[in-house]
Amino acid sequence: MSATPKSVQRLIDALGRLPGVGPKTASRLTYYLLRAGAAETEALAEALSQLHKSTVLCSVCCNISEQDPCEVCSDAARDHETLCVVEAPLDVLAIEQTGQFKGLYHVLHGHISPMERVGPDELRMRELVRRVEGGQVREVIVATNPTLEGDATAMYLSRLLEPYGVLISRLALGLPRGGDLEYADRVTLAEALSGRRKL
Amino acid sequence: MPQERLYRTEAIVLRQTDFGEADRILSLLTPRGKFSAIAKGVRRPTSRKAGHLELFARTNLLVARGRNLDIITQAEASEAFESLKTDLLRFTYACYAAELIERLAQEEEDDGGALFELLLGLLRWLERERDPAVGLRHFELRLLDGAGYAPQLFTCVSCAKAITEQVNYFSAEQGGLLCTECGASAAGVRAVSVNAQKVLRYLQKREVVEVRALWLAPATHAEVESVLLDYIEHVLEREVKSATFLRRLRLDLQRLAAGEQSSASVERPKT
Ligand SMILES: [Zn+2]
Ligand SMILES: [Zn+2]
Numbered sequence: 001m002s003a004t005p006k007s008v009q010r011l012i013d014a015l016g017r018l019p020g021v022g023p024k025t026a027s028r029l030t031y032y033l034l035r036a037g038a039a040e041t042e043a044l045a046e047a048l049s050q051l052h053k054s055t056v057l058c059s060v061c062c063n064i065s066e067q068d069p070c071e072v073c074s075d076a077a078r079d080h081e082t083l084c085v086v087e088a089p090l091d092v093l094a095i096e097q098t099g100q101f102k103g104l105y106h107v108l109h110g111h112i113s114p115m116e117r118v119g120p121d122e123l124r125m126r127e128l129v130r131r132v133e134g135g136q137v138r139e140v141i142v143a144t145n146p147t148l149e150g151d152a153t154a155m156y157l158s159r160l161l162e163p164y165g166v167l168i169s170r171l172a173l174g175l176p177r178g179g180d181l182e183y184a185d186r187v188t189l190a191e192a193l194s195g196r197r198k199l
Numbered sequence: 200m201p202q203e204r205l206y207r208t209e210a211i212v213l214r215q216t217d218f219g220e221a222d223r224i225l226s227l228l229t230p231r232g233k234f235s236a237i238a239k240g241v242r243r244p245t246s247r248k249a250g251h252l253e254l255f256a257r258t259n260l261l262v263a264r265g266r267n268l269d270i271i272t273q274a275e276a277s278e279a280f281e282s283l284k285t286d287l288l289r290f291t292y293a294c295y296a297a298e299l300i301e302r303l304a305q306e307e308e309d310d311g312g313a314l315f316e317l318l319l320g321l322l323r324w325l326e327r328e329r330d331p332a333v334g335l336r337h338f339e340l341r342l343l344d345g346a347g348y349a350p351q352l353f354t355c356v357s358c359a360k361a362i363t364e365q366v367n368y369f370s371a372e373q374g375g376l377l378c379t380e381c382g383a384s385a386a387g388v389r390a391v392s393v394n395a396q397k398v399l400r401y402l403q404k405r406e407v408v409e410v411r412a413l414w415l416a417p418a419t420h421a422e423v424e425s426v427l428l429d430y431i432e433h434v435l436e437r438e439v440k441s442a443t444f445l446r447r448l449r450l451d452l453q454r455l456a457a458g459e460q461s462s463a464s465v466e467r468p469k470t
Contacts, residue, residue: 020219114294114441115214115301120451147215148254151284152291159287159455176244185250187279 008034060131062107062124064089072104079103081138085128085157087111087145095143103141106131111149112156120156128157132164139167146173204264205272211257211318213297217242224268225252226301227260230312233304236262236269251276255283255293255322278319280326289325291448292335295441296321299339302435303346310345317341320407328411332420337410339427340403348434351375352400357385366390369426371433389429395422 004012008030016026033041057063058070065071072078072092082103086092092105108123120126131137142157144150158168174192175184184192213233214226221242226235241249251258251274261273283290296318304314317338324334343349354361355378356370368382369375369391376396382388391399398419402410415423428442 019217020222114291114444114448115298117440117444119444119447121447148283148290152287155285155287156451159452162455163458183247185276187253187256187276188250 061105062109062127063092063105064107080136082141083128083131083137083139084141084143086143087150087153091143103139108144108153111144111147111153113149120160123153125157125160129160132161132166137166139169142168142170144170146171206262206264208260208262209257209277209315210260211315211322212252212254213301215252215254221246223252225271228300228304228315228318230315231309232307232314233300234269234307236260236271237265238271238274248274253279255280255297257319257322280322282326283322286331287448288445288452289331291441291445292325292331293322295439295445296335296338298439298441299342299431302437302439303342303348313345314342317345324407330414332424333410333413333415334407336398336420336423336427337402337405337407339431340399343431343434344403346434348374349403350399350430352396352403355381357381362396364393366392367396369430371430374430389426391426392419392422394419395426398423399426 011030011033012023012026015021015029016023018026021029033044054066055064056066056068058065058068058073060069060073063070063072067074079102083106084095084101084103085106085108086095087108087110089107092107095101095105106124106128108125108128110118110123112119112123132140140157140161142154144153144157154170161168172195173188174195175181175188181189208229208231210227210229212225213228216224216226218224218237221240223238223241224235225238226233238248238252240246241252243249248271252271253276256276257278258274258276260271263270263272280293283293300314300318321334321338325331328334340349350369352362352375354376355367356373356375357377358381360378362376362378365379367379367390368377368385368388370377370382370385370388372387376382376391377385377388382390394416398413398415401413402423428439432439432442
């Protein structure tokens with residue numbers, strides 16, 4: 001009894017497979033595009049079709065980029081002795097936006113997850129070891145998420161990199177800005193206490 | 200609009216799946232069974248709930264009934280298991296236990312809290328005991344028991360004669376031990392040492408507090424572990440992902456401890 005034209009339904013289905021988009025949102029987006037006109041949909045289609053054609057994984061840091069090596073890795077002005085290891089490309093963006101970090105990145109594309117059978121071999125750890133083996137790296141900052149899987153990934157990395165004598169650190173854990181102490185959970189508070197710094 | 204109803208429950212977080220912009224869908228084990236609920240906004244660092252809903256945390260929840268998924272409106276952790284953060288093996292053991300529960304327990308099946316207590320007992324074991332793996336073997340046997348798959352360890356699954364103290368055989372397919380006569384000619388069975396049989400029987404019948412004093416020789420433990428995993432994978436009709444991960448992790452940790460390269464490393468040119 002569906003009155004939806006096939007081509008419309010096809011787009012709804014495709015959008016509905018995106019993370020965080022339910023069938024309702026998918027319909028809303030599709031009907032928006034129908035109203036928006038051909039110029040807008042063609043621009044979107046063009047952007048979509050270029051997405052995979054014009055991006056590559058940087059062979060150095062494994063981030064998604066338009067060139068290989070990526071802009072960050074080929075920037076001689078950056079500190080090539082310090083690596084920041086993150087779970088995902090969006091994390092690179094978040095750290096870049098702080099403007100505080102001048103080193104290079106390494107993107108793992110995930111975290112250790114025994115239940116999903118994601119281990120060292122499924123993550124870009126081999127590439128990381130190769131970079132550290134190269135000898136130029138002095139410090140590795142592990143910026144995995146403050147979750148149990150992020151902790152497990154950090155633990156594994158520190159064991160893995162230990163033999164190379166580089167300085168290994170983890171992002172400080174503690175209280176979120178703008179929060180209220182009384183609502184903090186015990187674990188976060190304990191970590192904030194043990195990670196306190198001198199005033 | 201259906202009227203929103205609130206209820207309180209205690210829960211242990213078994214699994215987290217990212218959903219939408221900043222939400223997570225949680226698989227939860229409660230004293231009244233397993234169910235899924237959504238926690239909104241918990242991936243934002245400013246979320247007040249996130250720290251109370253970590254994987255394997257024991258937490259008190261206030262939940263609103265939703266149309267599809269129930270929604271967690273408040274959470275307050277009551278017990279955290281710190282060793283899972285600092286010990287990769289213990290963390291993997293907890294993942295393994297959660298995976299087995301996810302596979303074996305039915306959604307919203309009330310077992311009077313037995314499974315909840317069993318998992319809580321294991322998490323406390325992992326937090327406190329020197330040998331974390333013994334607790335895991337006990338957990339496996341009790342879990343199988345609760346799910347109606349207890350292996351038959353006292354009488355032969357084929358001829359029903361009492362199992363005597365000698366090398367006997369284990370059949371994953373028939374779900375228990377076979378005596379020497381029945382086992383010798385059977386296909387797909389494995390020989391099990393006297394010690395391993397004793398350990399299996401002991402663990403099956405005891406409470407967690409009683410097995411604390413148990414010490415297992417590494418070879419016996421390896422045998423018990425392998426018999427149980429074979430059987431569990433037979434029951435589940437599939438591989439246990441965390442077990443595969445665990446095997447690899449152990450090899451890696453051994454190599455790293457021996458100062459060699461892990462499997463995640465590459466050929467290093469000799470200098
Ligand atoms: Zn790069
Ligand atoms: Zn028999």
